[in-house]
Amino acid sequence: MHLQLLVNGQQREVDVNEEATLLEVLREHLRLTGAKNGCGEGTCGACTVIMGGKAVRACRTPVARAVGQEIITVEGLTPREKEIYAWAFTAAGAVQCGFCTPGMVMEAKALLDRQPDPGEAEIRQALKAHLCRCTGYQKIITAVRLAGQALRGEIEPYRGEPAGLGKAFFRPDAPPKVLGEAVFVDDMQVPGMLYGAVFRLPVARARIKGIDTTVARKQPGVVAVLTADDIPGKRYQGHIFKDWPALVAVGEETRYAGDALALVAAKSTREARAALDFIKVDYEELPPLTSPEEALAPGAPALHPRGNLLSETQVKKGDAEAALRSCAHVVTNTYQTPFTEHAFLEPESALAVPENGGLTVYTSTQGVYEIHAQLVSLLNLPPDKIRVINRFVGGGFGGKEDLSVQHHAALLAWATQRPVKLTWTRRESILCHPKRHAMTITMTTGCDAAGNLVALVADLVADTGAYASLGAQVLERACTHATGPYRIPNVTIRGRAVYTNNPPAGAFRGFGVPQSNFAMETQMNLLAAAIGLSPWQIRWQNALEPGDTLATGQVVSEDIGIKETLLAVKEAYESSPCAGIACAFKNVGLGVGTPDTGRANLAVEGGRVRIYSSAACMGQGLESVLIQIVAETTGLPAEVIDCVLSDTALTPDAGCTTASRQSLFTGEATRRAAAALAEALRGRTLAELEGRVFRGEFHGVTDPLNSTREHPLTHVGYSYATQVVLLDDAGKVSKVVAAYDIGRAINPLNLEGQIEGGIVMGLGYALTEDFPLREGIPERQTLGRLGLLRSHQVPAMEVHLIEKGGTPYAYGAKGVGELATIPTAAAVAGAYYRFDGKVRLSLPLEGTPYTRG
Known part of the structure; x- marks a missing residue:
């Protein structure tokens, strides 16, 4: 259907599916990605926009209902509002992963427009339709109060403290997160992009007798359908133990309801998901083992070749x-x-793009090198042909360490030689990840x-x-x-x-x-x-x-x-x-004796210092920590220090963001590199060190459990x-x-x-x-x-x-x-x-x- 919408003060014309939501139109058609799709059920509030003067959940609003109403997204804030909200949320420490933040800002705007000086109870009630898994809400409430004071002219935005140790230095990634400018993977679109979908069974344990994709391949928009036979490399992957099949093959058993059996790439998400209904699987449902007691009982079927005792x-x-x-x-x-359930606000997403005879995979993970190693193995490609880049990570808490969507997007992109984006629905995320x-x-x-x-x-x-x-x-x-x-x-x-x-x-x-x-x-x-x-x-x-x-x-x-x-x-x-x-x-x-290394390189480029490390920031503020360490060590101001994180082509392997390790491990590696830079700066300027790279490593050497050492x-x-x-x-x-x-x-x-x-x-x-x-x-x-x-x-x-x-x-x-x-x-x-x-x-x-x- 053809619609005219008034969005951020401009008339916009769109041709959309009659079932389209306002969020779908904003993100996919108008490319206004500040509103996020965190749940698709109106629960999390990340998609909040203002329509007709009221805050609404765009994921549950049919786009037809928006006709004739003024719609304001976070991109449509006035310059003064943008300045104030970016400052208030940053100054209050209310930004971590940032995925939920633009929705919170729009709710705050709706509240402050109708009640310029709300009390804490009013703010809490206004925000109760929103979820934040990172901050605990207290600092968000403070941010809304600060924004109200600034909008009333009672205070003016101020700068944070200098980037030394122990300082309330304003994290550089906060303003773009507040204003919806930070790019998460599902915000991305590239020319010729296809969309992926995954077929799973509705049971936890089944023996697969046959998979027929003939009819699915003929559905509208479908470009490719893949099964286990289409995997060019090693099918079984895993963070440590290689026991998890990328796709379950005919003759094997599924081990849980999240197991993938087939992949579809199509020209739209709707077409990809619709094609799943035409994949026919012949299977025998088997009684699942649903407790350790059942799994360890004598005579229990072995779920893995090694048996049912992992460790x-x-x-x-x-x-x-x-x-x-x-x-x-x-x-x-x-x-x-x-x-x-981890319930991070950003569902898993990956975009795989064929280029230079290999693949570049944009994703949201706690460890780009861990994903890289598994994709190299799965696709049977040389390591230099796979590049993994983190976009902003919308929360993790441990739940984004394993492969989730990256390998499936990569398989589809490699098979079609076209970019493929695969984003889980919230239901898939809850069903599938550990x-x-x-x-x-x-x-x-x-x-x-x-x-x-x-x-x-x-x-x-x-x-x-x-x-x-x-x-x-x-x-x-x-x-x-x-x-x-x-x-x-x-x-x-x-x-x-x-x-x-x-x-x-x-x-x-x-x-x-x-x-x-x-x-x-x-x-x-x-x-x-x-x-x-x-x-x-x-x-x-x-x-x-x-x-x-x-x-x-x-x-x-x-x-x-x-x-x-x-x-x-x-x-x-x-x-x-x-x-x-x-x-x-x-x-x-x-x-416990596990090799554990933090790494960081400091490069002098264009009169600036750029920190390179693969360490992932999933909201904890790692970028500001590393900048503060460099500033403390060298005496340089934060204004000349940048940070590039999590790109296997540019950043040295600093290990996974896990075990509360990055501030210490990559922080110490950064300090060592910065100490070398500080020494080189004695009597010199940054301009004189142009092109120099200073490398830092820290190895945390430990003993295994039950070591014989005293x-x-x-x-x-x-x-x-x-x-x-x-x-x-x-x-x-x-x-x-x-x-x-x-x-x-x-x-x-x-x-x-x-x-x-x-x-x-x-x-x-x-x-x-x-x-x-x-x-x-x-x-x-x-x-x-x-x-x-x-x-x-x-x-x-x-x-x-x-x-x-x-x-x-x-x-x-x-x-x-x-x-x-x-x-x-x-x-x-x-x-x-x-x-x-x-x-x-x-x-x-x-x-x-x-x-x-």
């Missing part, structure tokens, strides 16, 4: 079984934690009469789902951190990661430690009750100190700040009879935290007070936002988020049913940054991305234990005001 981890120190017999108090419980591991943890903890911990015995069983992903490594971290940041002389821990026909489980913020932390911290509360000690006191007297040894044998270094975090929250804890407390620690870097170095560093959760009289969370030993705070503004976002993620894990499965298939396949907390549900948060020493690297910086989430669920559980005396052994916690009916 086993053992941690032993002293003689825990014997020591338990001497304890004055012993507590044993079995804990259950669920699968949970989740947080569900775990069953049986733990026995004993102490003496004074409350000093003596022994711990734990058995952990992790449901790693259909494929390995990072399941073995997640299990390992869950085991090595199961003791908490406490002195325990006798420890025996056994962990098993088990294949099932559930969705794969892999990396997720905290990497297995939120699960074991929930168990250990609950045990601490029960021991405290048995002895008559305060939960704060039992943690204080057992907290690690310099010279103590971890369960792995590593000696605790002088930079440990766990006791300082306990002191920072003591008053808050003691202020309420219904406060819960939990401590946590988390490694920085891959550790005092192995399991990890290069650890961060520590304590959180206190306060309940009101109705049993709702009213405030979270959190203290973090993060070494040197390079940018406190960015750090606080990360921590607040991590706390809110932890609150959801504790109270509202679940991921129930039926016969291995997720029951909730929309964003709106996942239980994600919104702005009006989030409590006040108070963050204390403890800067105690830090590592010898990157000016003492330690990571906080994962740690921020780990202790929250346990602290919430502790608060409810004091509130009603009930011991809750599973997540999300039952019998709270947040419990779903």
Whole structure:
């Protein structure tokens, strides 16, 4: 149908499908990509525009309804509005991945247009239709208040602090994210581009007898249909274990409902998806194994050639079984934690473009070199023929480490020799990508009469789902951190990661430690009750100190700040009879003997310094961290420093953005390169160094788990935290007070936002988020049913940054991305234990005001 629309003050004519939404027309026809497609169901708010003076969800608005109405997108803000909103969100630290931010800005504009001076409650209510998985909302609310003040003329936008260490330096990537100018993969269009779609079965486990694509190939707009036979290289890929088929072949079994059987490339997304209905698969449905117990049972079918046990981890120190017999108090419980969904706001997307006899793949990933290696193997091409480039990454939290859409877009592009973009719907994202591991943890903890911990015995069983992903490594971290940041002389821990026909489980913020932390911290509360000690006191007297040894044998270094975090929250804890407390620690870097290198090159180009590193920024503010390190080391102003991240053709391999490692590893590599630049600048100008490149590397050398060394170095560093959760009289969370030993705070503004976002993620894990499965298939396949907390549900948060020493690297910086989430669920559980005396052994916690009916 032919329509006339009034968009951003201009009349625009479009010819569109009668079922088209306003969002589809804005993005695909008018190329106004500031409004994002985060869910397609009107849940996340990322697509918000103003229509007829009201904020609307463009993904749920039929375009025909927009005729005759004035439509304003983020691109249509006035120059003054753009200046103010970009400044306000940047100054407040309200921007991380940025995918949701333009929608928030348009909601804020609609609010401030009708109510120039809203209170906090009004702002929270206005934003309740929006989701943000990064920030925790608190800084977004501050940003809206700042914008209102500036629009009323009460304040003028100001600059951030200079780019030195410890400064609230304004991150350079914030303004383009606020204004919708940052390019995410699904924003891209190139000439001749095709669109990809993937065929999957509606069951978790099936034996494939035949695949017929004859009719599908003849459908309108279809250019290619591919099956496993069309893969030129190695079909099985994986982040570490090569156990995941890019396409399941005839004669094989599918292992979960997300398995791909065929790919379609067509001239439009509608045509590609329509053609899927014409692919005919002959299959035999098989009973799925939906629990580790079923998978480990005698006679269970083997889901992989290696069997159903992916990995086993053992941690032993002293003689825990014997020591338990001497304890004055012993507590044993079995804990259950669920699968949970990452729910990053940007669904997975990739654009593969044939060029120079190879492929350039634009994507959104936590590690471009990890994707590059698998694409080289899959396509059987020389490494120099594949180039992987990150566009802006709209959140990750561990969920964008594995192949998702990149290999399928690449296969279609290689087969057609045309560009192909493949973007998952939100349903596909929920169905397919790896989740947080569900775990069953049986733990026995004993102490003496004074409350000093003596022994711990734990058995952990992790449901790693259909494929390995990072399941073995997640299990390992869950085991090595199961003791908490406490002195325990006798420890025996056994962990098993088990294949099932559930969705794969892999990396997720905290990497297995939120699960074991929930168990250990609950045990601490029960021991405290048995002895008559305060939960704060039992943690204080057992907290690690310099010279103590971890369960792995590593000696605790002088930079440990766990006791300082306990002191920072003591008053808050003691202020309420219904406060819960939990401590946590988390490694920085891959550790356990795994090769781990950060790299950065500093090039002097055009009188400027350009930082090159493959490290991915998925919202944590890595670009500003690296710029601040260079500025601190060289004395150069930020205005002459740029950053180029995540391009395998331009940037050195700095490893995956995981394990809270980039500030330390790539930060130290950057510092070393900057030190060489600073030396070269003595008596010279940048102009005199034109063309010079200064390279930095940092190798984090560690020992494997169960090393025979007397005092192995399991990890290069650890961060520590304590959180206190306060309940009101109705049993709702009213405030979270959190203290973090993060070494040197390079940018406190960015750090606080990360921590607040991590706390809110932890609150959801504790109270509202679940991921129930039926016969291995997720029951909730929309964003709106996942239980994600919104702005009006989030409590006040108070963050204390403890800067105690830090590592010898990157000016003492330690990571906080994962740690921020780990202790929250346990602290919430502790608060409810004091509130009603009930011991809750599973997540999300039952019998709270947040419990779903």
